[in-house]
Amino acid sequence: MQDTEITRRLAAWTVGLDAEAIPETVRAEGVRTFVNWLGCAVGGARHETVDRALAAALPFSGPARAQVIGRAERVDELHAALLNGISSHVLDYDDTHLKTIIHPAGPVASAILAVAETRAVSGRDFLTALIAGIEVECRIGNSVYPDHYDRGWHITGTAGVFGAAAATGRLLGLTELQMTWAFGIAATQSSGFREMFGTMCKSFHPGRAAQNGAMAAFLAKADFDSSLRAIEAPRGWANVLSTKQDYGEIVDGLGTRWEAGLNTYKPFxxxxxIHPAIDGCQQLRDKLGARVADIASVELRTHPLVLELTGKTAPTTGLEGKFSVFHSAATALLYGDGSPTAFTDERVRDPAVMALRDKVKATSDGSVHEDAVHIAVTLTDGERIELHVPHAIGSLERPLSNEAIGEKFVTQSVPVIGEVASRALLAMGWALESSDDVAAIASASAAQA
Amino acid sequence: MQDTEITRRLAAWTVGLDAEAIPETVRAEGVRTFVNWLGCAVGGARHETVDRALAAALPFSGPARAQVIGRAERVDELHAALLNGISSHVLDYDDTHLKTIIHPAGPVASAILAVAETRAVSGRDFLTALIAGIEVECRIGNSVYPDHYDRGWHITGTAGVFGAAAATGRLLGLTELQMTWAFGIAATQSSGFREMFGTMCKSFHPGRAAQNGAMAAFLAKADFDSSLRAIEAPRGWANVLSTKQDYGEIVDGLGTRWEAGLNTYKPFxxxxxIHPAIDGCQQLRDKLGARVADIASVELRTHPLVLELTGKTAPTTGLEGKFSVFHSAATALLYGDGSPTAFTDERVRDPAVMALRDKVKATSDGSVHEDAVHIAVTLTDGERIELHVPHAIGSLERPLSNEAIGEKFVTQSVPVIGEVASRALLAMGWALESSDDVAAIASASAAQA
Structure with missing residues (x-):
């Protein structure tokens, strides 16, 4: 389609979106997105990446109006957006828009929960802003994916900054013109490389996207102007950062086709x-019971990307364990575990896990879908048990249930803020839409000092 | 050349640079750079772009430790870096590294003068950091120019963030490894589009580059890690943001060939x-005297970039006037003016200027050098007067004298902070190298509240 007023039309839609016009299924997905994000932010709050970012940022913080989730510290809203964006992504456990591999919640929710602490925002308005922000970033992502990602851009950062601007802009009540400027200010700060994967800068990207997108909205609110065609201009975002520009993905079917309804949540x-392999091994564990001890061999037939990305046969650290389908299968069979505790240094060095890991073989098969796996277990008595997972748990076909999202939340947050606070926070998360003032959720996430 | 450890080698040089090893001519150019930057920052301090950015940023400021130059407000160092980077560039009056069209001082000086307010920094160490930062940003700029710029990146922002990280990193005493990380954290924040020219976001770019580059250094100081090959990796900065990568420009002749010695200062x-056109029109005004009123047409034959960048035929604001060679030529012919008063809303809407502007025609000629112009004026009686400017005033061949830099400083700063403060500040600027504590320069730039 033509590149006519794409930025302006997206801004008009963002400003004009009415809560009533969002389908119930999409609103429900928004709540799931929020709960999953909140649990991840608490779960990652004590990671050394957050410790170091906080140590660097704290001397520059403005008034302590916003909570660093899962910790005792309070900082200004923009720094809270940065830090919560980091913690929610640092364990690689957050949500995924599968079409673009964008992790949608980090940039958006991190920005607006912080901003909501300084003004009364109802759960209903917050959820509308969250959905608007996710819709904006995923549509912008769709317009350039995969070329943009292939070039080396970490799309969660580069597209996320627009989502943060959109959602924050709604909370600030921007006019259509101001929202157009906010998108321009966001565009001209868009950044983040895939080269940073495996370093602390990976989770810095959604954090900075949240902070920069929010600042874009505050600047626009102060009538700081920008290009009115920041996305579609010949030297605008889509042309400078991508060889593909499909503007129809941005403006077609706004309010009808909902990208925000297509979010998914990692169970592992x-x-x-490696989600299919873990899923299948958990199912086999349930079938085998005590006979897990009698496993002689495990054969995995997987999509070729599995061995390409996670082919480490002898991981020695928890982080390396995430890149070993062998370790992942073994810990799923022995402990039924795919949570963060499955990827600690201790678990990776567990002799029982190491022994079983060495019995796991994997072969690549181009006919196996990315979210599928074939597994065959042979026991010491010669019995052979086979299992086919056509769609792994957490995929769009087998979405995580609310119960599973809740379990994931608690598993992550209890070690950080304790059982009582975790359960209370989870309940507040599910009740988002009926909240009078979402600032209470942020405060409830605080660890006792 | 090969892409071997480019980032690391640049970091090693930046950390190891000794003040003694910098040639006297380069140090002297560094002082001229600083004085020119300081005058521009004072001169731009009351611009509405700064007013609006400050209004948006002030609620988020940390402790008021650093001066917003030319104003009464004090903010935290990172916000001062942002605001001073904006004010120093907002009048498009700052310095230029002609090979890359980078405006070197904005990102670098704005970062380190602010940071120097919180720790004792001698003028000598400050100047060394300033030169190191400028060397880093201009070399990185050289490595990708012009492809990178042609694609639409505003190189002052995209390369400037490295300069700010380098210079701030020196003040913080980063190790070589930390400086390598700082370059990585800077790289993954690199941003800013040429599409923003003519809007407030243009000067936002050096401001944000100063702020983000400084933050990169503070993060690295806290051991926040990053890629060690952020510039040269297959998915690193140079490959993602450019089709040209000449790494020799970054690491060859470090300490021998000085880009920091090639800075220039705009008279306009x-x-x-459009400097050649203004220079030529001023010369023609001197020749024509009262006959300026009899001009029937003005023909400019210029380098093609002139129409590409400044081809606005009917500007309506002062800011747009800067992107109109037609307005610029008219105001130079009528008033002899290329100073900030030539680019006010009032001047752009001056009927006499508008009438003459419409008589100016410009044609692109690839054989005309960037700092040259051919002008032909035809009077109503048919007389035709031609002028060729081979090198515009302010170019490397016709550099501004220290006296002219001082005059430019005073012309800009007197309306903002008054005659006495301006003269005192100018003297402190020239005496930079013998300063015991450069924080005094920042405080002396303050307007009386």
Missing amino acids: ACGIV | ACGIV
Whole structure:
């Protein structure tokens, strides 16, 4: 389609979106997105990446009006957006828009929960802003994916900054013109490389996207102007950062086709490609019971990306364990575990896990879908048990249930803020839409000092 | 050349640079750079772009430790870096590294003068950090120019963030490894589009580059890690943001060939590409005297970038006037003016200027050098007067004298902070190298509240 007023039309839609016009299924997905994000932010709050970012940022913080989730510290809203964006992504456990591999909640929710602490925002308005922000970033992502990602851009950062601007802009009540400027200010700060994967800068990207997108909205609110065609201009975002520009993905079917309804949540704290193997091994564990001890061999037939990305046969650290389908299968069979505790240094060095890991073989098969796996277990008595997972748990076909999202939340947050606070926070998360003032959710996430 | 450890080698040089090893000519150019930057920052301090950015940023400021130059407000160092980077560039009157059209001082000086307010920094160490930062950003710029710029990146922002990280990193005493990380954290924040020219976001770019580059250094100081090959990796900065990568420009002849010695200073408050036209029109005004009123037409034959960048035929605001070679020529012919007063809303709407502007025609000629112009004026009686400017005033061949830099400083700063403060500040600027504590320069730039 033509590149006519794409930025302006997206801004008009963002400003004009009425809560009533969002389908119930999409609103429900928004609540799931929020709960999943909140649990991840608490779960990652004590990671050394957050410790170091906080140590660097704290001397520059403005008034302590916003909570660093899962910790005792309070900082200004923009720094809270940065830090919560980091913690929610640092365990690679957050949500995924599968079409673009964008992790939608980090940039958006991190920005607006912080901003909501300084003004009364109802759960209903918050959810509308969250959905608007996710819709904006995923549509912008769709317009350039995969070329943009292939070039080396970490799309969660580059597209996320627009989502943060959109959602924050709604809370600030921007006019259509101001929202157009906010998108321009966001565009001209868009950044983040895939080269940073495996370093602390990976989770810095959604954090900075949240902070920069929010600042874009505050600047626009102060009538700081920008290009009115920041996305579609010949030297605008889509042309400078991508060889593909499909503007129809941005403006067609706004309010009808909802990208925000297509979010997914990882059941396991590792790359999406080994989810089928972990899922299948958990199912086999349930079938085998005590006979797990009698396993002689495990054969996995997987999509080729599995061995390409997670082919480490002898991981020695928890982080390396995330890149080993062998370790992941073994810990799922022995402990039924795919949560963060499955990827600690201790678990990776567990002799029982190491022994079983060495009995796991994997072969690549181009006919196996990315979210599928074939598994065959042979026991010491010669019995052979086979299992086919056509769609891994957490995929769009087998979405995580609300119960599973809740379990994931609690598993992550209890070690950080304790059982009582975790359960209370989870309940507040599910009740988002009926909240009078979402600032209470942020405060409830605080660890006792 | 090969892409071997480019980032690391640049970091090693930046950390190891000794003040003694910098040639006297380069140090002297560094002082001229600083004085020119300081005058521009004072001169731009009351611009509405700064007013609006400050209004948006003030609620988020940390402790008021650093001066917003030319104003009464004090903010935290990172916000001062942002605001001073904006004010120093907002009049398009700052310095230019002609090979890359980078405006070197904005990102670098704005970062380190602010940071120097919180720790004792001698003028000598400050100047060394300033030169190191400028060397880093200009070399990185050289490695990708012009492809990177042609694609639409505003190189002052995209390369400037490295300069700010380098210079701030020196003040913080980063190790070589930390400086390598700082370059990585800077790289993954690199941003800013040429599409923003003519809007407030243009000067936002050096401001944000100063702020983000400084933050990169503070993060690295806290051991926040990053890629060690952020510039040269297959998915690193140079490959993602450019089709050209000449790494020799970054690491060859470090300490021997000095890009920091090639800085230039604008006599006119607009883009460097229309300097030849203004220079020529001022010369013609001197020749024509009262016959300026009899001009029937003005023909400019210019380098093609002139129309590409400044081809606005009917500007309506002062800011747009800077992107109109037609307005610029008219105001130079009528008033002899290329200073900030030539680019006010009032001047752009001056009927006499508008009438003459419409008589100016410009044609692109690839054989005309960037700092040259051919002008032909035809009077109503048919007389035709031609002028060729081979090198515009302010170019490397016709550099501004220290006296002219001082006059430019005073012309800009007197309306903002008054005659006495301006003269005192100018003297402190020239005496930079013998300063015991450069924080005094920042405080002396303050307007009385």
